[in-house]
Amino acid sequence: MRFPQPHTLKQIATIIDAEFVGKDDFPVLGMNEIHVVSPGDIVFVDHPKYYEKALQSAATIVLINKQVDCPEGKALLISDDPFRDFNKLTEYFKPFERSDALISSSATIGAHTVIQPGAFIGNNVVIGDHCVIHSNVSIYDDTVIGNNVTIHAGTVLGADAFYYKNRPEGFDKLKSGGRVVIEDHVDLGALCTIDRGVTGDTTIKEGTKIDNQVHVGHDTVIGKKCLIASQTGIAGCAIIEDEVTLWGQVGITSGATIGAKSVISAQSGVSKSLDGNKRYFGSPAQEFRVIYKELAALRQLPGIIEKLKKKNE
Secondary structure, three states: OEEEEEEEHHHHHHHHOOEEEOOOOOEEEEEOOHHHOOOOEEEEEOOHHHHHHHHOOOOOEEEEOOOOOOOOOOEEEEOOOHHHHHHHHHHHHOOOOOOOOOEOOOOEEOOOOEEOOOOEEOOOOEEOOOOEEOOOOEEOOOOEEOOOOEEOOOOEEEEOOOOEEEEOOEEEEOOOOOEEEEOOOOEEOOOOEEEOOOOOEEEEOOOOEEOOOOEEOOOOEEOOOOEEOOOOEEOOOOEEOOOOEEOOOOEEOOOOEEOOOOEEOOOOEEOOOEOOOOEEEOOOOEEHHHHHHHHHHHHHHHHHHHHHHHHHO
16 A cells, blocks of 8 residues: 655654654655565564564565664664554554445546446445446445446455454454455456455456355455356465466465466365466365376275275185
């Protein structure tokens, strides 16, 4: 998330009441999670295991819960609770705004686009030309939709990320200030849920077609010309490269990358990244040829056991 205008390190420290290491006028341009940071961004870290990763990331401002040596060219914000203060910044720069109508007056809707009765279009939403938005679709604030997009009834774009910190008093939610971006010629079936990014974008690229009742988690990027069948669940921060096919009830874990032109068969569970141009099946998903050899071997086991029994009699 980029701020509406640049801020200084001192200004940001004042907002969250934190100490800082660096020049007062050190430029701060935005805030992001570690997998999408760029120079000028704030990234937060609250566990020693991830200090080095955060300090060596592209982010130039690190919101951290311990005084450490500051790498050259970077600045630190010292907080007793970086998670809490990252939320404070999200609330400050992306506060919740009540819509003034079922279709917000700040929304932009392109030529020849049809919005069916009962659809909700939030603040600052942009919808391109020749789109069809069916009844009871909910499009949350700041969503961007390209041209020639069809979204079927009951689909929700832009719900909050499923991201919590487990504290002694209960789960603490990381607030979402990101967007959903849908490119041209995308079809979304009925009752799909596409969560917005925490601070970045959840993106579905040009030409992808998604069936009914599919869930896409926060900050996930789905490539061009993918086919995703019903009841597939994709966790946050996954990358689905171009021309991937996911059949029904596939589950994909957080942060996994699915290589281009892969095919994953129905009811497969993906627990790690998979190479492109291959076919996969099973849970955990494996290449077809591997898992079918294993299944063939398993089918032979009863006969082998029976032979062993007779041999030992």
